[in-house]
Amino acid sequence: MSRNRSFKVFAISILSFALSVFSSQAVFAQHEHEGHAEATHEHGKTEEFNPGQTILHHVADEHQWHLATIGESHFAIPLPVILYTPTRGLNIYSSNAFYHGSGEHDGFHLHHEHFTSEDGSHVYDFSITKNVMSLIISVVLLITIFSIVKGGYAKRQGKAPKGLQSALEPFIIFIRDEVAKNYIGEKHYRRFLPYLLTVFFFIWINNLLGLLPGAANVTGNIAVTLTLAVLTFIVVNFNGRKAYWTHIFAMPGVPKWMLIVMTPVEIVGMMMKPFSLMVRLFANVTAGHIILLSLLSLIFIFKSAALSVIVGPFTVFMTMIELLVAVLQAYIFTVLTASYIGAAVEEHHHDDHH
Amino acid sequence: MDLITPSLGLIFWQLVFFLLLVFVLGKYAWRPILSSLNEREKSIEDAIELAKKTRNEMAQLKADNDRAKADAIIERDAILKQARQTAEKMIATAKNEAAQEAKAEIEKARKTFREEQAAAVSKLKDETSKIALEIAEKVLRRELSDKTSQEALVNDWLKDAKLN
Numbered sequence: 001m002s003r004n005r006s007f008k009v010f011a012i013s014i015l016s017f018a019l020s021v022f023s024s025q026a027v028f029a030q031h032e033h034e035g036h037a038e039a040t041h042e043h044g045k046t047e048e049f050n051p052g053q054t055i056l057h058h059v060a061d062e063h064q065w066h067l068a069t070i071g072e073s074h075f076a077i078p079l080p081v082i083l084y085t086p087t088r089g090l091n092i093y094s095s096n097a098f099y100h101g102s103g104e105h106d107g108f109h110l111h112h113e114h115f116t117s118e119d120g121s122h123v124y125d126f127s128i129t130k131n132v133m134s135l136i137i138s139v140v141l142l143i144t145i146f147s148i149v150k151g152g153y154a155k156r157q158g159k160a161p162k163g164l165q166s167a168l169e170p171f172i173i174f175i176r177d178e179v180a181k182n183y184i185g186e187k188h189y190r191r192f193l194p195y196l197l198t199v200f201f202f203i204w205i206n207n208l209l210g211l212l213p214g215a216a217n218v219t220g221n222i223a224v225t226l227t228l229a230v231l232t233f234i235v236v237n238f239n240g241r242k243a244y245w246t247h248i249f250a251m252p253g254v255p256k257w258m259l260i261v262m263t264p265v266e267i268v269g270m271m272m273k274p275f276s277l278m279v280r281l282f283a284n285v286t287a288g289h290i291i292l293l294s295l296l297s298l299i300f301i302f303k304s305a306a307l308s309v310i311v312g313p314f315t316v317f318m319t320m321i322e323l324l325v326a327v328l329q330a331y332i333f334t335v336l337t338a339s340y341i342g343a344a345v346e347e348h349h350h351d352d353h354h
Numbered sequence: 355m356d357l358i359t360p361s362l363g364l365i366f367w368q369l370v371f372f373l374l375l376v377f378v379l380g381k382y383a384w385r386p387i388l389s390s391l392n393e394r395e396k397s398i399e400d401a402i403e404l405a406k407k408t409r410n411e412m413a414q415l416k417a418d419n420d421r422a423k424a425d426a427i428i429e430r431d432a433i434l435k436q437a438r439q440t441a442e443k444m445i446a447t448a449k450n451e452a453a454q455e456a457k458a459e460i461e462k463a464r465k466t467f468r469e470e471q472a473a474a475v476s477k478l479k480d481e482t483s484k485i486a487l488e489i490a491e492k493v494l495r496r497e498l499s500d501k502t503s504q505e506a507l508v509n510d511w512l513k514d515a516k517l518n
Contacts (some may be wrong), residue, residue, distance in 0.1 A: 040420035125363045132367040139371050146383035153390035158397050194380035227368040
């Protein structure tokens with residue numbers, strides 16, 4: 001027992017040390033890279049470590065998958081750049097063309113991850129960026145995982161679950177019983193279950209993937225959370241019944257003249273729901289990443305490797321919390337979506353309910 | 355402010371891949387998984403229901419058995435009682451018959467004895483009178499003077515007559 005425990009302590013110390021060294025390498029590399037880029041654009045600027053800039057760069061999207069920079073050599077996976085301009089139509093390049101050299105290729109400029117066209121026309125950027133690539137990986141992973149789970153159900157029809165199937169079954173049942181059935185009600189929950197389950201596992205797996213070193217920050221990207229929130233908004237409002245719309249445009253039990261005030265408030269409330277979903281997920285995930293990166297930046301701010309002895313274990317501790325946040329935020333998004341759907345499909349209006 | 359500016363490309367791809375995921379998982383994962391879960395839950399529920407039903411049936415069966423047993427005991431007791439009564443009756447009848455028969459037999463024996471006694475008495479009477487007549491005849495024929503010798507003679511004859 002105690003041997004097992006001391007082994008665990010040992011393993012955690014090794015892991016935290018390795019993590020801090022690895023992460024410091026990555027941050028340092030980033031700093032080098034940033035500094036280099038800054039130097040090319042603004043001549044004569046001193047190479048000072050800028051934690052804010054480094055962190056923001058880490059949580060943002062990019063057109064290549066940068067892994068590490070050791071010395072002067074960059075290790076990055078090139079990704080396809082897909083650009084559409086009304087004048088020139090669709091153009092596809094490799095991101096290498098923009099990251100090696102001046103950042104200009106075939107009449108397109110890449111500056112701070114934004115494309116501009118030389119002819120001045122608007123550039124619509126449909127590139128497979130680092131986030132899109134990570135998104136694709138998560139989709140492939142989810143489909144693989146759930147085909148295995150589905151296989152488990154086909155193989156052990158009516159029997160006790162095993163392996164991956166038994167690991168994920170509690171979550172599926174939890175979403176079905178405690179979220180869908182609980183918030184939407186026995187009558188309608190079945191229709192929304194596929195959406196709720198997909199939202200939950202999509203957010204969860206992307207939160208987890210985002211915690212890996214060198215990974216993309218998909219669920220901490222406002223575009224991703226915006227899309228999810230808008231989908232929820234569409235699902236909610238397309239399923240809104242009489243009681244839902246009455247509640248918004250002609251709230252029962254309120255004097256008629258009050259509706260002049262109440263209706264705009266209710267409409268704002270209708271918009272605030274998906275907006276809060278969008279901001280909550282984005283802010284929680286991004287904040288987690290910023291905390292982790294800030295902790296590691298301390299080593300570079302104080303220019304002391306000895307600090308990693310303190311920062312390392314604390315980073316591990318924060319990562320543990322982030323693991324919890326990963327599932328918690330997925331759960332919160334799913335529960336709120338279910339409760340909004342539940343309010344929309346509700347048939348009887350309760351007077352005590354507001 | 356890049357961080358809070360959603361990019362068009364990512365929105366587009368997120369929409370495409372997420373909707374694809376909802377469709378693919380919905381059709382090929384959630385539907386079979388949820389139906390399997392429902393089936394399993396239903397079969398478990400059914401099994402529990404069946405067990406409950408079987409238990410009730412067993413209890414019912416046991417109650418039936420107990421009742422049948424009790425009935426059988428009552429019936430057995432009744433049969434035994436009846437048998438005992440029949441036997442007693444039979445014994446009583448037999449005893450009665452035997453007693454009557456014995457009585458009749460005794461009566462018959464008594465009657466026979468009485469008849470035979472009567473026959474014997476009448477025969478003795480006949481014999482006695484005959485002997486008396488014979489003695490009287492012999493006394494008359496001999497004409498005896500001596501009273502003593504006459505008496506001796508009578509005694510002598512009487513001795514002879516006693517035989518019958």
